[in-house]
Amino acid sequence: EAQVTxxxxxxxxxxxxxxxxxxxxxMNHEYMSWYRQDPGLGLRQIYYSMNVEVTDKGDVPEGYxxxxxxxxxxxxxxxxxxxxxxxxxxxxxxxGTETSGKYNEQFFGPGTRLTVL
Amino acid sequence: KNQVEQSPQSLIILEGKNCTLQCNYTVSPFSxxxxxxxxxxxxxxxxxxxxxxxxxxxxxxxxxxxxxxTKQSSLHITASQLSDSASYICVxxxxxxxxxxxxxxxxxxxxxx
Numbered sequence: 001e002a003q004v005t006x007x008x009x010x011x012x013x014x015x016x017x018x019x020x021x022x023x024x025x026x027m028n029h030e031y032m033s034w035y036r037q038d039p040g041l042g043l044r045q046i047y048y049s050m051n052v053e054v055t056d057k058g059d060v061p062e063g064y065x066x067x068x069x070x071x072x073x074x075x076x077x078x079x080x081x082x083x084x085x086x087x088x089x090x091x092x093x094x095x096g097t098e099t100s101g102k103y104n105e106q107f108f109g110p111g112t113r114l115t116v117l
Numbered sequence: 118k119n120q121v122e123q124s125p126q127s128l129i130i131l132e133g134k135n136c137t138l139q140c141n142y143t144v145s146p147f148s149x150x151x152x153x154x155x156x157x158x159x160x161x162x163x164x165x166x167x168x169x170x171x172x173x174x175x176x177x178x179x180x181x182x183x184x185x186x187t188k189q190s191s192l193h194i195t196a197s198q199l200s201d202s203a204s205y206i207c208v209x210x211x212x213x214x215x216x217x218x219x220x221x222x223x224x225x226x227x228x229x230x
Binding site for chain 1: 162
């Protein structure tokens with residue numbers, strides 16, 4: 001089954017304790033992205049990757065790191081989590097970008113609910 | 118500033134009734150507009166995607182319209198079912214080189230029997 005998986009689905013941690021949220025897709029997609037979703041706000045992009053070894057900042061990258069060593073995996077790293085990073089996180093992937101008004105559907109993972117105490 | 122605004126914020130309807138959700142955007146340049154359905158605690162799932170040259174697209178009981186001149190879109194749900202209870206998010210892609218998406222805050226729809 002074509003899907004995007006995230007682990008863990010739920011995580012409670014304390015301020016300053018490094019953590020990693022994994023994201024994996026089995027669709028051979030080039031493009032992957034991380035979003036956070038907070039009440040009253042639309043999804044906001046944290047980081048994205050156009051391909052292996054290519055990553056770039058989104059709208060809210062502060063306090064996060066990513067890596068793209070393999071095409072299928074795109075982990076999100078919080079080196080020193082703080083309470084304002086408590087949120088619902090989504091990973092997404094798509095086949096990549098095209099020109100001339102075409103589009104690429106993004107497939108979202110099930111989400112990771114993170115609480116930082 | 119690139120923005121996507123949705124209305125209403127929330128909506129309650131009875132099973133079997135129709136409803137229409139609205140989306141206004143100020144994103145420029147414009148590449149495409151998408152409607153997603155998000156069940157509580159789950160990831161968004163795509164319903165429709167439209168480019169500027171498409172003014173209507175259907176997916177079962179869901180029909181999306183797009184007016185690129187007025188920068189408005191709507192999502193019409195016909196003969197609602199209890200399973201339609203979810204948040205519906207309007208998303209605009211403004212840059213097809215980076216596939217950057219700008220998300221609305223969603224309309225929370227509740228369908229009651």
